[in-house]
Amino acid sequence: xxxxxxxxxxxxxxxxxxxxxxxxxxxxxxxxxxxxxxxxxxxxxxxxxxxxxxxxxxxxxxxxxxxxxxxxxxxxxxxxxxxxxxxxxxxxxxxxxxxxxxxxxxxxxxxxxxxxxxxxxxxxxxxxxxxxxxxxxxxxxxxxxxxxxxxxxxxxxxxxxxxxxxxxxxxxxxxxxxxxxxxxxxxxxxxxxxxxxxxxxxxxxxxxxxxxxxxxxxxxxxxxxxxxxxxxxxxxxxxxxxxxxxxxxxxxxxxxxxxxxxxxxxxxxxxxxxxxxxxxxxxxxxxxxxxxxxxxxxxxxxxxxxxxxxxxxxxxxxxxxxxxxxxxxxxxxxxxxxxxxxxxxxxxxxxxxxxxxxxxxxx
Amino acid sequence: xxxxxxxxxxxxxxxxxxxxxxxxxxxxxxxxxxxxxxxxxxxxxxxxxxxxxxxxxxxxxxxxxxxxxxxxxxxxxxxxxxxxxxxxxxxxxxxxxxxxxxxxxxxxxxxxxxxxxxxxxxxxxxxxxxxxxxxxxxxxxxxxxxxxxxxxxxxxxxxxxxxxxxxxxxxxxxxxxxxxxxxxxxxxxxxxxxxxxxxxxxxxxxxxxxxxxxxxxxxxxxxxxxxxxxxxxxxxxxxxxxxxxxxxxxxxxxxxxxxxxxxxxxxxxxxxxxxxxxxxxxxxxxxxxxxxxxxxxxxxxxxxxxx
Numbered sequence: 001x002x003x004x005x006x007x008x009x010x011x012x013x014x015x016x017x018x019x020x021x022x023x024x025x026x027x028x029x030x031x032x033x034x035x036x037x038x039x040x041x042x043x044x045x046x047x048x049x050x051x052x053x054x055x056x057x058x059x060x061x062x063x064x065x066x067x068x069x070x071x072x073x074x075x076x077x078x079x080x081x082x083x084x085x086x087x088x089x090x091x092x093x094x095x096x097x098x099x100x101x102x103x104x105x106x107x108x109x110x111x112x113x114x115x116x117x118x119x120x121x122x123x124x125x126x127x128x129x130x131x132x133x134x135x136x137x138x139x140x141x142x143x144x145x146x147x148x149x150x151x152x153x154x155x156x157x158x159x160x161x162x163x164x165x166x167x168x169x170x171x172x173x174x175x176x177x178x179x180x181x182x183x184x185x186x187x188x189x190x191x192x193x194x195x196x197x198x199x200x201x202x203x204x205x206x207x208x209x210x211x212x213x214x215x216x217x218x219x220x221x222x223x224x225x226x227x228x229x230x231x232x233x234x235x236x237x238x239x240x241x242x243x244x245x246x247x248x249x250x251x252x253x254x255x256x257x258x259x260x261x262x263x264x265x266x267x268x269x270x271x272x273x274x275x276x277x278x279x280x281x282x283x284x285x286x287x288x289x290x291x292x293x294x295x296x297x298x299x300x301x302x303x304x305x306x307x308x309x310x311x312x313x314x315x316x317x318x319x320x321x322x323x324x325x326x327x328x329x330x331x332x333x334x335x336x337x338x339x340x341x342x343x344x345x346x347x348x349x350x351x352x353x354x355x356x357x358x359x360x361x362x363x
Numbered sequence: 364x365x366x367x368x369x370x371x372x373x374x375x376x377x378x379x380x381x382x383x384x385x386x387x388x389x390x391x392x393x394x395x396x397x398x399x400x401x402x403x404x405x406x407x408x409x410x411x412x413x414x415x416x417x418x419x420x421x422x423x424x425x426x427x428x429x430x431x432x433x434x435x436x437x438x439x440x441x442x443x444x445x446x447x448x449x450x451x452x453x454x455x456x457x458x459x460x461x462x463x464x465x466x467x468x469x470x471x472x473x474x475x476x477x478x479x480x481x482x483x484x485x486x487x488x489x490x491x492x493x494x495x496x497x498x499x500x501x502x503x504x505x506x507x508x509x510x511x512x513x514x515x516x517x518x519x520x521x522x523x524x525x526x527x528x529x530x531x532x533x534x535x536x537x538x539x540x541x542x543x544x545x546x547x548x549x550x551x552x553x554x555x556x557x558x559x560x561x562x563x564x565x566x567x568x569x570x571x572x573x574x575x576x577x578x579x580x581x582x583x584x585x586x587x588x589x590x591x592x593x594x595x596x597x598x599x600x601x602x603x604x605x606x607x608x609x610x611x612x613x614x615x616x617x618x619x620x621x622x623x624x625x626x627x628x629x630x631x632x633x634x635x636x637x638x639x640x641x642x643x644x645x646x647x648x649x650x651x652x653x654x655x656x657x658x659x660x661x662x663x664x665x666x667x668x669x670x
Contacts, residue, residue: 006467006470007467007468007470009467010464010467010468011468013464013467014453014456014460014464017453017455017456017460018453018455018456021455021456022455195451195453195454196447196449196450196451197451197452197453198451199417199445199447199449199451200447200451200452200465200512201468202417203415203416203417203440203444203445203447203513204440204465204468204469205437205440205441205468205469205470206468
C-alpha cells in the first residue's frame, strides 16, 4: 500500500506544481465560480416586478378604479392606460406590454346588481416564462377583491417570499461545480498526450490507477475550495439561508466533485487532445447539468424518457441534495436516494475512467 | 557476460491489418552502440517501444537486460532507460522537479537519487541551477537532461529514439561524446538516427525497411557488402541539365548513380565496360575513386530504387 501511495503522491505533487505554475488556470478555477454566482445571483430573477400591463378601463367607475389601484399598489405591474381594447392588443404586439386587462363598460353595474363582474386578461403567450407568474399575480389581486367563498390562506414553505435567488443559487453551485471539475481534469491527461510526457510516464513502472488517483487528488482539493467560496458568497452576499447540515452538504459536494472529476478524466483519456477534451467537457458537463438536471426546468414536467435519463446524471441528484440541504434542512435519511445514486455513479465513473485508461496504457 | 543485452527473435508487431514489424531477429551485445536506421515508418520506433515494455509483441521472443514480457512489462521498464523522440520532460517544472518526479515514479531511494543526480549532471556537464525551469534551457541541454532522466535508475540498456533530432551540430557532437562514454562504461546503447555521420559512430547498424531488417553489420562491412565493386565520384565540369543527368543515370554502366550534393556517386557494374566508357565521361566530369559513404549504403538499400 505504501508503494502505491508513493507514486500517486508523486503524481499529485507534480500536478500541484503544474497548477501553481499556471496562475491563469488557478485564477480561473477559483475566480470563475465566484464570478458566475455573482452574475447569476444578480441577473437571474424569476420574480417579476413592474410588468408592463396595458389597461383599457371602459367602465371608469369607483369599482374599476379600486381594482386598478390594487394592481398598481401590488408592485408587480406598471400600468399603461389605453383607450380601446384594440390598442391594448397593439401594445402587446409592439412588445410594449406583457399583458393587457380590459374592463368592460358595465363592470360596476354588474357588481351592484349582484352579477359577476366581467374582466378580460390578455397575456403574451410567446414568452412562456412570464405567463405563469403574470396569471398568478392577477388571480391573487383580483381574488383578494372578490367576496370569498372559501378562506384559502397560502403560505410558502422553505422560501416564504418566493425569492428566486433562494432557489437558483443552491442549484447554481451544482452547475458551476459540474463545469469546473470536468474541465479541470479533462485537460490534464490530454495535456500529457499532447506534450509527449505520456511517453515518459509510460516508460516508468507507474500504474494507471496511481496516475488517476494522483491526478484526482489535487483537483479535488481545488474543487472543494471553489465550493467553499461559492457557499460563502451565497450566504454572505445573497443572504441565502442554510438550514441543513453542513456535513451532509459537504459529503454530497465531495461525491459529486469526484464523480465529475472522474468523468473529466474519462474524457481526457478518450480525447487525447486538449481541444477535443474541452469540447466534450462542455457538451457532457455543462449542457446536461444546465438543462436536464432540474436546475431550470422541473424534472417532473419532462417527457417520461427524459425523466429516466436524468437518473444517470450526477447533477440531478446533487441538485436535490444542494437545494434540500440549503432550504429544507434535509438530512441523510431524507436524501438517501440521491446519496445512494450519487455514490453509485461516482464509483461507476472512476471504474470506467480507470478501465479505459488501463486499456490505453498497458502494452 | 553470459547473456547478450538484447535478444530479439522473430519479433512481429501488428496493428490490426498493418504489420509494423515483420519477423525481425537480432542480438545486441553489452556495451555496444547499436544503430537503427530506416525511413520513417520502417518500424524502428515500434521495435524500440516493444523493447522498452511500452508495446506488447504480437509474436516472437524478446529478452532485454535479462528480462522479458513473461515477467511483465513493468519488470522490463525497471531495467531499461528510454528516451523518446518527443521531448518528454515537463517544461513548466524545474530540472530538479522533473528528475525527482521520475525518481519517485521509479521508487529510487532518496540517497541513491541524490547521488545519481550529481553523477549524471556531472556526466552531462550541466552547469546551470537545478531550479531552472526546463523551458528556459537551450535545445541541446534539454536533450542532455532528457538523457540524464532516462539514465536515472542506472539501466543496463538505454534506448534513444532519434535523440539528436532538431538540435545544433555542436550539440549533436557533444551528445555523441556522451553516448560513447556511456558505452565505454559498459552500458548498452540502442539508438535510432537519420544522420549518417551519427550512424558511422555506431558499432553495428541495422537497416530497416517496411518492418524488416534488410542489413545488419558494422558500418565498414555494410559498405563493403552493399558496394562490392568500385565507387566513383563524378564532379561535373559544367552544370548539367536534367536530361543529361537522366541519360547518364540510365546508362547500363552503373548499379548505382545518385546525386551527392552537387556531385554524383556511382557504383559501376563491370570493369571492362567502365574502362571503355570512362574517357568519354571524363569530358564532362572530374572522376575520382572514393570509398562509399554510409549515405550511399542507406540510399541504395533503404530508399533504393530497384535496378
